[in-house]
Amino acid sequence: MRDDIILSIKDLNLVFHDHDAPETAVESFSLDLKEGEIVGLVGESGSGKSLTALAVAGLLPRHKLTASGSILYKDLDLLSISRKELRKIQGNDIGMIFQEPMTSLDPVKRAGTQVEESLRIHQPEIKKDERKKKALEMLAACGLNDPERVYRSYPHELSGGMRQRVMIAAAMIGAPRILIADEPTTALDVTVQAQIVKLLTDINKKQHTTMIFISHDLSLVRKIADRAIVMQNGNIVEEGESLDIFYNPKHEYTKKLVAAIPEVPQVTLTGGWINK
Ligand SMILES: Nc1ncnc2c1ncn2[C@@H]1O[C@H](COP(=O)(O)OP(=O)(O)O)[C@@H](O)[C@H]1O
Numbered sequence: 001m002r003d004d005i006i007l008s009i010k011d012l013n014l015v016f017h018d019h020d021a022p023e024t025a026v027e028s029f030s031l032d033l034k035e036g037e038i039v040g041l042v043g044e045s046g047s048g049k050s051l052t053a054l055a056v057a058g059l060l061p062r063h064k065l066t067a068s069g070s071i072l073y074k075d076l077d078l079l080s081i082s083r084k085e086l087r088k089i090q091g092n093d094i095g096m097i098f099q100e101p102m103t104s105l106d107p108v109k110r111a112g113t114q115v116e117e118s119l120r121i122h123q124p125e126i127k128k129d130e131r132k133k134k135a136l137e138m139l140a141a142c143g144l145n146d147p148e149r150v151y152r153s154y155p156h157e158l159s160g161g162m163r164q165r166v167m168i169a170a171a172m173i174g175a176p177r178i179l180i181a182d183e184p185t186t187a188l189d190v191t192v193q194a195q196i197v198k199l200l201t202d203i204n205k206k207q208h209t210t211m212i213f214i215s216h217d218l219s220l221v222r223k224i225a226d227r228a229i230v231m232q233n234g235n236i237v238e239e240g241e242s243l244d245i246f247y248n249p250k251h252e253y254t255k256k257l258v259a260a261i262p263e264v265p266q267v268t269l270t271g272g273w274i275n276k
């Protein structure tokens with residue numbers, strides 16, 4: 001693997017076998033992710049974006065689908081390593097955030113406890129006070145301006161945007177080298193969406209976190225991603241620099257995605273990620 005490539009997906013195929021006939025959800029997907037870049041995965045609902053992300057995060061529903069190909073990270077094939085090895089990588093090396101934090105945050109655990117989770121698992125030597133200090137710093141770094149209050153809150157006591165920031169804090173506290181964001185702003189209004197995108201680009205710049213940003217919205221992918229991959233029915237139909245894809249789409253399907261983009265107001269933002 002080339003030195004600047006942090007993750008290499010080769011010929012990934014994901015086939016469901018829980019029905020009478022096998023059903024291919026992702027076909028021959030390949031991607032070399034360069035250290036520090038943000039790659040956008042874009043496509044309509046059902047095109048295989050989330051399954052591709054789950055494959056990288058080691059979270060595939062293995063009981064109902066078969067995965068082939070390889071996902072190389074640090075000379076390990078994430079598709080074939082043991083659960084134990086995978087757990088070491090999850091959170092520590094590869095973090096993931098999802099569309100609706102309400103479903104991925106535990107409703108009965110305080111936000112602070114959930115932000116600290118990855119530290120408890122991967123760095124048990126860190127003492128309770130120190131852990132809390134790090135969690136508060138991370139909440140503040142993620143733009144939550146009353147971190148003490150958020151730390152004590154339950155998910156339902158926070159707004160959608162605040163919950164997404166808590167999710168990002170929980171993912172980033174382990175300082176993962178790769179962050180996968182699956183439609184992280186889809187459930188949010190336009191202003192909050194722009195703030196979250198700003199936070200993610202700040203993290204990318206300051207921490208050099210490599211990112212896979214998933215969205216059905218090509219205009220959003222254009223804003224955040226260096227490179228974009230367009231997926232349709234489990235296949236890559238077009239890829240290239242995201243600006244190029246946005247302004248000069250080649251494939252008919254991409255042209256349709258561009259045509260479907262509504263005009264959205266631009267939002268100017270301030271504030272940002274701390275240097276650790
Ligand atoms: N249990 C299942 N059996 C068969 N196909 C499935 C199953 N679950 C998901 N799929 C297929 O996987 C495809 C990709 O899903 P997904 O990765 O979630 O798409 P996206 O995130 O792009 O909306 C869906 O179109 C669906 O047909």
Ligand SMILES: [Mg+2]
Nearest residue numbers: 049050051183
């Ligand atoms: Mg999805």
